Amino acid sequence: MTTSAQERRTRILDFLRGVSSIRVVELAAQLGIPAVTVRRDVAALADEGKLERTHGAVSLPVEGTDTVAGGGSQRLIGMLVPTVGKYFDEVVAGASAAATAAGARVILGIAPYGADSDRAQIERLVESDVDGLLLAPNWKPGPGLVGADWLAELPVPTVLVERRAEPDGPAAELDAVFSNHRHGALLALRRLSDLGHRSVLLAARRDTWTAHEVRAGYAEAVRYLALDELPVIDVPNTTDPGSAVDLGEVAAQIAGAVASGVRAVLVHNDQDAIQLPGLLRSHGLSVPHDLALLSYDDVYAALSDPPLTAVAPPKRAVGAGALELLLRRLHTGNTLPVHQIGLLPTLQIRASCRGSV
Incomplete structure (x- = not known):
């Protein structure tokens, strides 16, 4: 017999009354409900102010404290980049600032170029019970940008950052925000x-x-x-x-x-x-x-x-736009069409160019 969302969420709240806090993956195992389903229910309950999430764990609100409701409230966002200290510093800064403004939080994973560790790093982020992912996977150019298909199977909403999947692959259905x-x-x-x-x-x-x-x-x-x-x-x-x-x-x-x-x-x-x-x-x-x-x-x-x-x-704008799009996706679910947004670069004129001789 199919269990309704309301029945599942009632079971979650009833279970939490007997524990101080519990990780989402453990909660799912205790209730015998798929983790991806529990994550969605937990996110909905958090938005309604009926539970709190901290560092991947959930608990009932402490009496007398306020829980902020809304699309970005208490959202935990995992972000994967190939490097820090260069180009992606500004992308990360844009996403982090937008998350702070929305009452969400970003946790960062780094999969260095050439290390082939994208999947392992993303799995670690998912294990932290993130609500969604911002991903800049280390795709190697070639005949098609390979290594993208498994991204379509991730258990939480995902936005590609400074990346766009090939149009004929499963990952083409992912949201994306990128520089053109x-x-x-x-x-x-x-x-x-x-x-x-x-x-x-x-x-x-x-x-x-x-x-x-x-x-x-x-x-x-x-x-x-x-x-x-x-x-x-x-x-x-x-x-x-x-x-x-x-x-x-x-x-x-x-x-x-x-x-x-x-x-x-x-x-x-x-x-x-x-x-x-x-x-x-x-x-x-x-x-x-x-x-x-x-x-x-x-x-x-x-x-x-x-x-x-x-x-x-527009590095900071890409990071901020990706974070904002992910929060909209989390808030509206599948009612939001897939967005693939290309932001235009600008040209900064300095002293190194002159007319042809």
Whole structure:
């Protein structure tokens, strides 16, 4: 016989009257109800102020205390990122600030590039009885972005952050908030085209979803703006274990292109771009006099000498938007259509670009 939601929730409250607190997974085992169902019931009861959740455990409210009701009340959100200290610092900061404003809390997991630990880290977050997940999985570009299908089987609502699944896979049905890096590449090339450059070189990595999108956006922008088609210079993938960074070789390839008449280059990302002006000087080239240099990410670009014009993805807005979308999903359930929201980068104009010579 099917048990109604009201009957299940009454059983949960009755059980909690006999214990001080209990983890959701243990509560589910005691009641013989699937954990995913208990999580939904617990979230609903918490929103009604009938129970409290702390660090993955649930209990009845202490008499005389207030429990805030609402879409973000007492929500615990798990967030997975591939790194901190660089690009994703701002994404995490945006999500954390939005969570605080909504009365929710973010707990962070890190699955480093190249470690193949996404699934293990996500399982740990789920075991912490999170209500939902914000995920930036370490998808490796290639023929399709592989490794996404199992995400569609997660037991809690999930929003992809700075990622978008392939349209023909199960994970394509997940909510997503991301920077439109293809538009960012178009911004960069349009700026250089407006300065008179018809040949714009791209030096880029291959190891991340952002790199994949920047490369695709560059190819689209070259066609759209009718620029010269040039081979892409591969920047070493420093996120791969054991890989060596040889930006000296990248600088040599750029110098060779300059000798052939190229006077502009877009570099992904700025951690690499800020090293190039010094390396190019050893080839007798100065930025921006001999070469216009534009970087992608705008994490360190302003600290370069000269300061670099840079594409700036809306990193904080992506984090905040993903958190807000997840809270809406938790509040409304399946009545909310799948949202896949691309936010447009901006271009920060600095001293590293000038017109073609």
